Amino acid sequence: MAKIRRNEKREMPALNTSSLPDIIFMLLFFFMSVTSMKEVTYKVQFQNPQATELTKLEKKSLVRYIYVGTPTAEFRKQYGAETRIQLDDAFAEKNEIGEYIINERSSMKEQDQGQMTVSIKADKETRMGVIADIKQELRRAYALKISYAATQRTNY
Amino acid sequence: MAKKIPAINASSMADISFLLLIFFLVTTSMDVNQGLARRLPAPIPPDQKIEDTDINKRNLLVVKINSANQLMVQGQLTDVKQLREKAKEFILNANDEANMPKLFEEDFGEPFGVLKYTKEHVISVQNDVDTQYQAYLDVQNELVAAYNELRDECARKYFHKGYNELDEDQQKRIQKIYPQKISEAEPKNYGGN
Numbered sequence: 001m002a003k004i005r006r007n008e009k010r011e012m013p014a015l016n017t018s019s020l021p022d023i024i025f026m027l028l029f030f031f032m033s034v035t036s037m038k039e040v041t042y043k044v045q046f047q048n049p050q051a052t053e054l055t056k057l058e059k060k061s062l063v064r065y066i067y068v069g070t071p072t073a074e075f076r077k078q079y080g081a082e083t084r085i086q087l088d089d090a091f092a093e094k095n096e097i098g099e100y101i102i103n104e105r106s107s108m109k110e111q112d113q114g115q116m117t118v119s120i121k122a123d124k125e126t127r128m129g130v131i132a133d134i135k136q137e138l139r140r141a142y143a144l145k146i147s148y149a150a151t152q153r154t155n156y
Numbered sequence: 157m158a159k160k161i162p163a164i165n166a167s168s169m170a171d172i173s174f175l176l177l178i179f180f181l182v183t184t185s186m187d188v189n190q191g192l193a194r195r196l197p198a199p200i201p202p203d204q205k206i207e208d209t210d211i212n213k214r215n216l217l218v219v220k221i222n223s224a225n226q227l228m229v230q231g232q233l234t235d236v237k238q239l240r241e242k243a244k245e246f247i248l249n250a251n252d253e254a255n256m257p258k259l260f261e262e263d264f265g266e267p268f269g270v271l272k273y274t275k276e277h278v279i280s281v282q283n284d285v286d287t288q289y290q291a292y293l294d295v296q297n298e299l300v301a302a303y304n305e306l307r308d309e310c311a312r313k314y315f316h317k318g319y320n321e322l323d324e325d326q327q328k329r330i331q332k333i334y335p336q337k338i339s340e341a342e343p344k345n346y347g348g349n
Contacts (some may be wrong), residue, residue: 021169028177035184049290051297053304054190063189119191128292129285135340139199147191148293 044069044086046123050153057147060117064104064143066097068122068130083123083130093128097137105143119148192296215257217246217279221295223286236294243302247334249274264333267314273333280339299338306334331336 044071057063067086071079075091085092087100105113118138122131138146219239220228227234229242249256257277263270279299283292304319307330311319315326322330 017170018166021166021173024170024173024177028173028180031177031180031184035180049293051192051293053192053297053300055193057189057191078336112201117193119189122289124288124290124293126289127285127290128283128287131289131292132283132285135196139196142199144196144198145193146196147193148296149191150293150297152190 040065040067040086040089042067042086043072043075043089043091044084044123045072046070046121047125048121048149048151050122051148051150052153054150054152055147057117057119059115062108062112063117063119063147064101065121065149066121066134068120068126068134070123083126083128085134094133094137097134098141101138101141101143115145116143117145117147118143119147119149181241194204194296208282212258212276214255215276215278217243217277219279219281219295219299220285221281221283221291223284225291226289227291227295227311236291236298239244239295239298240302240305242308243279243299246279246293247274247277247302247306249277264329267331268333269323271333275335278337278339282340300336303334310334 044067046067068083069086070076070081071091073085079091085094085097087096092100101118105116108116120131120134135146138144198349218228218230222228227236227239229239234242243278246256249259252259252272260275261270261272262275276344281292281295281299283295307327308319310333311317311322311326315322319327319330
């Protein structure tokens, strides 16, 4: 005969969570492989221009970045709203670019020095005068391989 | 009898991996680094006199961008969307016109044979100090696109494959037929503020 058990407390069986770490690790590896580390903390804000004929930058260790844009809100008071250049973690003047490039190049392996690429990450509103100055500085420092950072254009 | 090893408590494993996951989520940015690759000309030594390189006028395509981001190609106001076609026409000079670059015949070897190409053409981009970066990049992009399209067409004609699928040697040979010659002048103030 069926017995109705009333008094016995029914406990929920413990959920087996032993596979949870594996799932999380999978997620972790996914993110590790699709993302790239942020190079620096941005002190300037910029929105990349759009283009279609893009090539991916290869060999991250051989790429140096020059950021061009207006200072972010927290630096606005100190530096104003004019377009500024950022090298590594600090604001820089355009005449410091040459020195920076030469320093960075000498820290590379000798056989890699010719492969160095400079990526110019500039805001799309930037005036060409600033960009032209940077280009002249790069020419003088013999950093001739450059790349204008841009995002893929989706519509025309 | 073998001693039974007690199971290691792995319940904190999930927490540890969560921590790692969150760390990576915070420190990484999704955007891939891509851009328009260009090569700058070597600097002119200060003691060297700047020579006026004598470029025949027919070999020169002048693209000017003013401070209002308007485009002038060979003295004509042009939309940026038409630039690619104009550049291709100029680089090819298929009909051997007198105001387009001079054609040279050269043997490029198998499978090209003897081809006519504009060896000495130069596309000169001149921009104003106040030109917007996006407008400048649009022009650069269209010019690079013109070369890429020509090279791709050539690759499909002779190798029956896209330019990007060819090996390095084949790409180099096509580059010889369509050498990329985009010159950039120093920025000048053309006015029009």
